[in-house]
Amino acid sequence: MPLVDDGSRDFWRGGADGRLLIRACAACHRLFHPPGPVCPHCYSRSVTSRAVSGRATVASYTVTHRGWVPGYEPPYVVARVVLAEQPDLHLLTNVVGCDPEAVHTGMEVEVIFEQRTDVFVPLFQPVA
Amino acid sequence: MTIDRQAVERQAIVSGIGRSATGRRLNRPALDLTLDACLAAIADAGLTPRDIDGLTSWPDQAVPFGFSGPRVSDLHSLLRLDLSWILGCGDGANVTGILGIAAHAVATGLARHVLVYRTVTESTAQGTGRRPAVMSQMPAPWRTTYGVGSPAQLAALWARHHFDRYGTTREQLAWVALNDRRNAADNPDAIFRDPMTLDDYLTTRMISNPLCLLDCDVPADGAFAFVISHADHRHDTERPVFFEAVGGGRPMTSSWEFWPDLDVMAAMKAADQLWSRTTLRPTDVDLAYLYDGFSIFVLYWLEALGFCARGESGPFIEGGTRIARDGDLPLNTSGGQLSEGRYLGFGHAYEAFLQLRNQAGPRQVTDTQIALVTGGGGPLAQAFLFTNDR
């Protein structure tokens, strides 16, 4: 279960409204992740959250064949995806909704949310 | 690039080395192993504990599953060391960095003889069951929420990048493990010594593709200790090994999961600093000990250090001729962490010192003067050049 705190609440709960909320700087308007209290680009402390399209590209991936985390039964795909809005904005996530062996670098994916009690975990699936 | 011939670490030597019993499931307390290694290193340096005035170790904090040894404060008190310098290094990413920190402590006169040690009891802690990865025991919601409980999965993302971008293959990557195993055959202290073929490698079960079980290092028990002394003591030392240069770096983030660019590791920054502090070049290196916690790290280190061009580490090691003990660049001659055991870089350093002291027995490489030792992968990186020729 993700740890929800003041910084990460928007990321983990935005899915309740179907929105992927990413930290954004109010001064330079760039996105950054993980959420923090200071912009890593211009160091402004004025930070907010912004809904992004949820479109992304798989930058790298691995099919995990060993169970390390309870609730995750292998095989499953751990991936690094780059959000469409900003080329240096990447998330560690899972690609779901397809055969794990079908996932590949460059694959176009889109966000979906998986509700786990009161959080909505952003995951990605191939674009239909 | 300005070359600083006065790199301060050149005033430091490795005056003594010590190793406890090492291997699998020794069922011995970490403190017991630590004392064996430390007292051996001090005696090897021709010193007694009364001479030791500096002390450091890593990670110096309670980490579960046998990852950490005794705290420096505990060892200090037990041995009643009269210290002028002590550092329990709690930074989670230090790995082998304390070797350089100790060198700088003696070089700058804060201590004369620093005892450095590293102890693990991961194999005993694992028992007969599966050992949960250390990483899975740390609060890491950005990882565990996505089923990431081991650095193997994150290392696999770098491996996949290297495969996709440069055309690297499993048949090439295999040579990190195959070369380690070939060397381990001549190391009675190595955990895995049975011959391994390319076919064995290719048919071993996947852990997190493209990394299979044989791409991941082996949990082990053991302690290693070194005495780092000021170079003024070189004539009191039977077989001094000299620090030539150190390098380190951690650009952008300490996080594995949010590392900004899979095309690089912190290794690139550490290598740049290393070469900026010496006139030696990659072609001068006689022996390379490149951190193999996961096999893919070795490929990035080879490229970072300039042993081959970017993206060409796969062809560089393929076939294993170049990196064999009689090749151009003998690599991980003790069997490395994939076959000798996971000693977090200290096994590599110990072997480098043995070789430079001409004490490596059946696996001794002839005519060796310069050894390069690295620690870490991903966001973690330290690099060292050692020489017996000064």
Ligand SMILES: [Zn+2]
């Ligand atoms: Zn900003």
